[in-house]
Amino acid sequence: QSALTQPASVSASPGQSITISCTGTSSDVGGYDYVSWYQQHPGKAPKLMIHDVSNRPSGVSDRFSGSKSGNTASLTISGLQAEDEADYYCCSYTSSTLPNVFGTGTKVTVL
Amino acid sequence: QITLKESGPTLVKPTQTLTLTCTFSGFSLSTGGVAVAWIRQPPGKALEWLALIYWDDDKRYSPSLKSRLTISKDTSKNQVVLTMTNMDPVDTATYYCAHRLGGGRVGYWGQGTLVTVSS
Numbered sequence: 216q217s218a219l220t221q222p223a224s225v226s227a228s229p230g231q232s233i234t235i236s237c238t239g240t241s242s243d244v245g246g247y248d249y250v251s252w253y254q255q256h257p258g259k260a261p262k263l264m265i266h267d268v269s270n271r272p273s274g275v276s277d278r279f280s281g282s283k284s285g286n287t288a289s290l291t292i293s294g295l296q297a298e299d300e301a302d303y304y305c306c307s308y309t310s311s312t313l314p315n316v317f318g319t320g321t322k323v324t325v326l
Numbered sequence: 327q328i329t330l331k332e333s334g335p336t337l338v339k340p341t342q343t344l345t346l347t348c349t350f351s352g353f354s355l356s357t358g359g360v361a362v363a364w365i366r367q368p369p370g371k372a373l374e375w376l377a378l379i380y381w382d383d384d385k386r387y388s389p390s391l392k393s394r395l396t397i398s399k400d401t402s403k404n405q406v407v408l409t410m411t412n413m414d415p416v417d418t419a420t421y422y423c424a425h426r427l428g429g430g431r432v433g434y435w436g437q438g439t440l441v442t443v444s445s
Contacts, residue, residue, distance in 0.1 A: 216389055218372065249429030253373075260422060260435035261373065267429060304373050308430045313386045315363075315430035317373040 216311045219244065219318035223303075226324035231295050235321045237288040237305030243316055245286035249308035252281055252290045256301045264303075265290060300325045315318070328352035330362075330423050330436035337442050338413050348406040348423030352434075355381055355401050361426040362406040364397065367421040367438075374419075378392060379406055388428065413443045 227233045235245065237252075244250060250268045252262035263272055265281035268288065273281040278293045288307070292299055305318035334346035346364070353360060364376040377397040378386040387395050396409045406423060422442055425434040 233373075247429070249431075250429050251429075253432070260438055261432070262435075263431065263433050266431040272433065306373075306430055306432070311389070313375055313378065314387050315375050315378075315426075317365075317375065320372040 216309065216313065216316055219305055219307060219316060220237050221318040221321045223274050223319070224322045224324065226326055229295055229297065232291060232293040233323065234296060235290045235292075235303055235305075235323070237290070237307075237318045239286050239288075239307055239309075239316075241286060242311070243286075243307040243309040244283065244288050246310065247308040248283070250281065250283055250288040251306045252279075253304045253306065254283045254299075254301045255304065261304065295325055299323060328336040328425055328426060328434040330434060332421060332423050332436045334421075334439060334441070336440060337444065339445050340414055340443060344408075344410045344413050344417070344424075346408045346410075346421055346439065346441075348408070348436060350404050350406070350423070350425070353425060355379075355399055355404070355406070357381055360429050362399070363424045363426045363432065364406075364408045365422045365424055365432075366417075366418040367417075367422070369409045371419075376410075376421075377408060393422050417441070418443045 252265040255261040270283040329349040361380045420438040422438045424432045
């Protein structure tokens with residue numbers, strides 16, 4: 216059960232938009248509409264930002280959006296703010312015995 | 327309000343068995359569709375799923391760690407216990423328990439507990 220592939224880091228200036236990719240296979244990302252995204256600040260537990268590919272939980276800013284095409288899911292953060300600087304992890308349902316797998320994680324830096 | 331909290335030793339010696347307890351409130355692990363997950367994160371590294379236990383007592387384990395893990399629940403106490411045998415320094419990590427819904431959505435996490443494996 217291999218981790219989903221994410222870019223190690225993404226950076227941009229405040230106000231800009233960024234997109235983080237999450238690449239898997241037809242056995243995970245491509246096979247199910249169950250991709251979620253988590254934000255993790257240093258020393259804190261992860262926080263759910265997107266679930267079921269593109270749904271935002273109550274209380275999450277609409278600057279965060281999710282999408283999927285084929286075996287790749289994406290998280291877009293628009294109007295980047297200093298508080299968005301964190302690590303981001305994707306997660307997908309999979310056909311494996313343990314039915315979920317995380318991505319490798321992406322560090323977002325706000326310049 | 328859903329809360330979860332991990333408890334257990336912060337330091338274990340190599341080859342010892344680690345036992346972690348997740349005590350939760352705000353939901354019942356006998357409700358259909360609900361699961362509790364154990365997830366870990368080595369310092370500076372990515373999140374890793376370890377094990378899941380569903381409301382119907384279905385248990386799932388990471389294929390690479392299956393031989394070392396056991397997950398169980400006590401619904402009356404609102405607790406889930408994870409044991410990991412033959413601990414090694416590479417198992418040093420923050421261990422989280424979490425409330426998982428269908429598809430793998432994890433909406434609620436414990437604060438995490440750092441377990442260090444060292445002699």
